[in-house]
Structures are given as C-alpha cells and as structure tokens.
Amino acid sequence: MQFDKYQHRRFSRRQLMQYASLSGMGLFLGSCSSDSSRVSPIFKPLNQQAGNVKALFEPLNQSIEELIFQAKNPAPEYPISAIEPNALLINSFDTTPVIDPNSFKLIIDGEVNNPMQLSMKDIQSLPLISMVIRHICVEGWSAIVQWGGVRLYDLAKLVQPKAGARYVYFESADNYYESWDIASALHPQTLLAYQKNGQPMPVENGAPLRLASPIKLGYKLSKWVIRVHFTNELVQKRLGYWEDEGYEWFAGL
Ligand SMILES: Nc1nc2c(c(=O)[nH]1)N[C@H]1C(S)=C(S)[C@@H](COP(=O)(O)O)O[C@H]1N2
Ligand SMILES: [Mo]
Numbered sequence: 001m002q003f004d005k006y007q008h009r010r011f012s013r014r015q016l017m018q019y020a021s022l023s024g025m026g027l028f029l030g031s032c033s034s035d036s037s038r039v040s041p042i043f044k045p046l047n048q049q050a051g052n053v054k055a056l057f058e059p060l061n062q063s064i065e066e067l068i069f070q071a072k073n074p075a076p077e078y079p080i081s082a083i084e085p086n087a088l089l090i091n092s093f094d095t096t097p098v099i100d101p102n103s104f105k106l107i108i109d110g111e112v113n114n115p116m117q118l119s120m121k122d123i124q125s126l127p128l129i130s131m132v133i134r135h136i137c138v139e140g141w142s143a144i145v146q147w148g149g150v151r152l153y154d155l156a157k158l159v160q161p162k163a164g165a166r167y168v169y170f171e172s173a174d175n176y177y178e179s180w181d182i183a184s185a186l187h188p189q190t191l192l193a194y195q196k197n198g199q200p201m202p203v204e205n206g207a208p209l210r211l212a213s214p215i216k217l218g219y220k221l222s223k224w225v226i227r228v229h230f231t232n233e234l235v236q237k238r239l240g241y242w243e244d245e246g247y248e249w250f251a252g253l
Contacts, residue, residue: 060156060186063163067183068153075189075214075253078132078144083197087143088135090204093241097173097224101208106192110169110230113160120194120208126150129191133214135221136253147212148195152228153186161230170211171227178211178222178240182230184252189214192225217251 059065101120109115130148152168161182168185170178184190190213194201201207206223213221219242243249 058157058160060153060161061163064156064161064165064182064186068186070183075133077189077214078134080132080146082144083132083146084144085197087141088145088196088205089137089141089143091137091139091218092174092204092223093176094174096204098203099173099208099224099226104208104226106209106225107227107229108155108159109227111162111165111232112230113162114158116159118155118158123150123155123192123209124194126154128195130195131189131191131212131214133189133212135212135218137218138247145212146195146197147191147193148198149191149193149209149212151186151188152190152192153188155192155228156186156230159230164232165230167231167234169227169229169231170222170225171229172222173224173226176222176224176241177238178220179234179238179243179249180216180220181250184213184215184250187213187215190216192228215253217253219247220251 060068105117105119106123107115107117127150128148129151130146132144132146134142134144136142166182168180168182170180172178190211192209193212194207194209196202196205201210206225209225210223211221211225219240237244239249240247243251
C-alpha cells in the first residue's frame, strides 16, 4: 500500500495513544502473556549451533550487557488465539523488492570484532524465537501478529560489537533505513523475523528478513533488511526514513 508521507506524519504519538485507549487496545495492561511456547529464558546461552557459527559464540562485552539490562521490562505477549490474521496492513513506501533467499547474505558489520555475512541457512541454524505481539502503526491501526525469527542479541554474540558501539543501522533492499539505540536493538524481544503467523514470511511483509519487536512503533520495524551495521554515532539526516521527515527517533512503546 502506498501512502502519503505527510499524511502519515500528522499522527502524533499522543493522538496514537488516545486512539489506543479509545479503542480499548489496552496496550499497557500487560496481562496477556500466557503462551508457554514463547517462554525461553532471556539471554539463554546457545549450545546447538551449526559448526561454523558455534566457535564464535562468546558473551557480549560488559559495557554492552549493562546497557541491555537497563532496558525496561518485557512488553506484553499474547496467546496464539489472539492473532488477528487479517489485521496487518501492508505499509511500504515504495515497491516490494524481491530477494532470492538462496543467494541472500545478511551483512553484519561496523563496530564489531567479527564482521559476517550470513546465509538464511546460517540464520535458521540459530534458535528460533516465536512471539505474538501487537504491531502498532502511527497511521492509526494495529494488529496482533506472531513473528518467528532470531534475536538480534544472538547475532550480536556472533559478531561481537566493540565496547563503543551505541547504535545499530538497518539497511533495507527498498532503500528504507533505520537507526536504533543498541539497548533496544539487543532487547530480548527484538527479532529478525523470517516467519509470520507460523508461515514463511510473505514477500510483502519483508522476506527474507524483517525486524519485529513489541518495544517500537511500526516504522522502526524495517522490512527486507540486508545489512545490520553497528556504530558509535548517528548521522543527522540519516536517522531513519520517517525520522528524517520529522518523526520521533526513539519511537518506543
Ligand atoms: N523496508 C521497509 N520497511 C518498512 C516500511 C517500508 O516502507 N519499507 N514501512 C514501515 C511501516 S510504517 C510499518 S507500519 C511496517 C508495516 O509492516 P507490514 O507491511 O508488514 O504490515 O513496516 C515498516 N517497515
Ligand atoms: Mo507504520
């Protein structure tokens, strides 16, 4: 769905929250976490990796672990029965890029000790995390969706961000771009997802890999992610596709 950039901007966060409470979405009730399939211990050490990635697993350095643990409590998750299969609207600023999953390699680089290029096979050898969360778009709609994929945190353990890394840039195949604070990016509920509602990710929703997280508004959740770049600093006028038009950068929920 194409939509007007300036129309999009008119929804302030306060308007969104008014909408949320008026429509009874109950965003902050936090009472919906009952699906036991999602309960995997946070920051679980990995022990069943495919050979080439296994050797590189180490804890993250202390200063980055501290930043992550300052992050707030887990956001609400929902039971499978709460999924709204038709509520997630396609919201793409441009045409849908087509990426061949067989030749695709995710680039992870920047302020890291072990820059990597990972195939979908490499990525799918990491623990599959599943979560049912509410996706919220500032245009005034939301949808409860199940996402399955890998934690950014687990990918970070492979590449080992340097102590000074503070932000993560996500580049997409449609030239969309986003920057996140590292604590939010490495939050245990931030995934690079390759499944939606238990099925392989549809192309229009961001296949082969898109961000999914209950702690950020929809525009932070890049689809068709091709590069994850750790960095020490943000670049002004390169904060994010919508942020550079005036949207709030942090966009936390
Ligand atoms: N690459 C890319 N990612 C994107 C967008 C986009 O236009 N391009 N739109 C964002 C917005 S505003 C929203 S609400 C969600 C929508 O995800 P969906 O199309 O899977 O519902 O994707 C986000 N990620
Ligand atoms: Mo959005």
